[in-house]
Amino acid sequence: MKFFFASSAFLLCYLLHAQEIKGKIVDDKDNSLSGATIYFDGSTVGTLSRGDGTFAIEYKEQSNLTLVIRFLGFKTYYLPNPDPKSTYEITLTPKENQLDEVVLDASPFTREEMLRAFKRDFLGRTKAGRRASILNEDDIRFYYDIEEKSLYASARQPIEVINKELGYKVEFDLVDFISDFYRVSLDKDDQKTNYFGGTSFFENIAEEDRRIKKKRLKAYKGSSLHFFKSLCSGQLEEDKFQLFHKSFQVSASSVFEIKKVKRKVRSSQVLKAETYEDSYEITILGNDFENLNIDSTSLKKKFQKKVSLLLKNNRSDITFKTKVFYVDDYGNHTQISTILFSGDMSKGRLGNMLPTNYQPHD
Known part of the structure; x- marks a missing residue:
């Protein structure tokens, strides 16, 4: 998530x-x-x-x-x-009884305006996102920080979303939501970044017939799940992904080193045993900061690698701020907070989100 x-x-x-x-x-x-x-x-x-x-x-x-x-x-x-x-x-443990905070500074926007911006950035701008509906909008609270030019949102209860397009009901327990803007605005053209995080539970609400399966497969194609699963199976070219680094088309092997490994996920001191799971270990080759003519020692110690993807003329950018991460057989990856997406992969938001145990050939 x-x-x-x-x-x-x-x-x-x-x-x-x-x-x-x-x-x-x-x-x-x-x-x-x-x-x-x-x-x-x-x-x-x-x-x-x-x-x-x-x-x-x-x-x-x-x-x-x-x-x-x-x-x-x-x-x-x-x-x-x-x-x-x-x-x-x-x-x-019980939650503390907290009254809603009273914000003394008047927001420059109405609740309706902030709700509209929230749904755009939370549900996404795809067909699935536009068709999705939130059942408990009254549980969502908003705050706009004028100095920071940022919209914040929180929720009293998990946000209940009906995704008509993909046939899911999703309960999303919102932990964080923030949209940053270049000026005091809610306009998407003025937006710098958007981030939200939380946990989610998916429930099928539609018969998994051919029509629904086709729509879910369409949401999967070009997603981060699709890319990482394709990368680990060596099928980027077969799946029509084109990989670029600094405007030059490159091979996957020049950017990623991929190994199938047994990764330790837990240890039991009581049982004196360790548990390992099969996964793909991916190491990013090279560091974009290494070639900068800079004197900053602290920056040179940091890691960043940015690549671009093209799939049917749709572009996505992925910024890796971690050198090593792991991917499972479904295409789910670790190091979520240090692998950042923009472009086509970031448009779907919750509206195009699939369960982490989704199988494209079900």
Whole structure:
């Protein structure tokens, strides 16, 4: 699931045998919590806790896997890379009762104007984004900082989105949203950057017929999932991606070194065991800062590599601020906050977002 957009979100290959993550949800007084929502971030895999607070959820081993536990009135709990060999007892703590902040400085924009700008940057400007609707708009709060020329948004409850085009209902637990502008404006032509992050859960609300599958495949084509999966399988040329660096078309091997590895995702001091998952390790070759005629030692120590992609004349730019990251068999990547997208790949936002366990040939 960051961006640009983020979702925080991001995954790997199926196990040969189905496994489960098991546990129990209690409050800070050790009372069982029935009906807590439990899901893998960015996926269609979720469940509810039983009457005694226990739960079991199907486990599919993937990179950056995060189990999210949510219950009304309590702080959301995040369990990264859960271990199917463990049984978890998870204690949720109550949220503090906070009244809405009173903003003394009057905003230069109406709520309707800020909501319109939010939906443009949150849902996206594609057909799917324009057709998507938010069911609980009243739960979203806005603040415009005149000095920073920035629009901020937060939500009391997860934002419920109906994506008619792709046939999903999405619950997005918004953690951050900020749009920065060059001047005091909400106009997209004045926008510098947009970022939002949070966790998401997808629910199918349409029959997965040929029409829906075709629309989902269209959203997948040219996405970051498509690019990274194509890159790792050595199919960039076959999938019609063209890769450029500094305006010159280059081969993937001149920019990326790709190795299939076993990546350690968790350690258990109790069991004296470590768990490894198959993934692709990608190393970026070269550093754009190395060739700059600068005296700044601190800048030379930083890493940045920017590449451009063309797919059917649609351009996307990817800026890597990390030298090494990992990709799973679905095309989900790690280091989300240091791999930035602009251009065509960034337009879809939530409207074109697919579950992290999406299979293009389902």
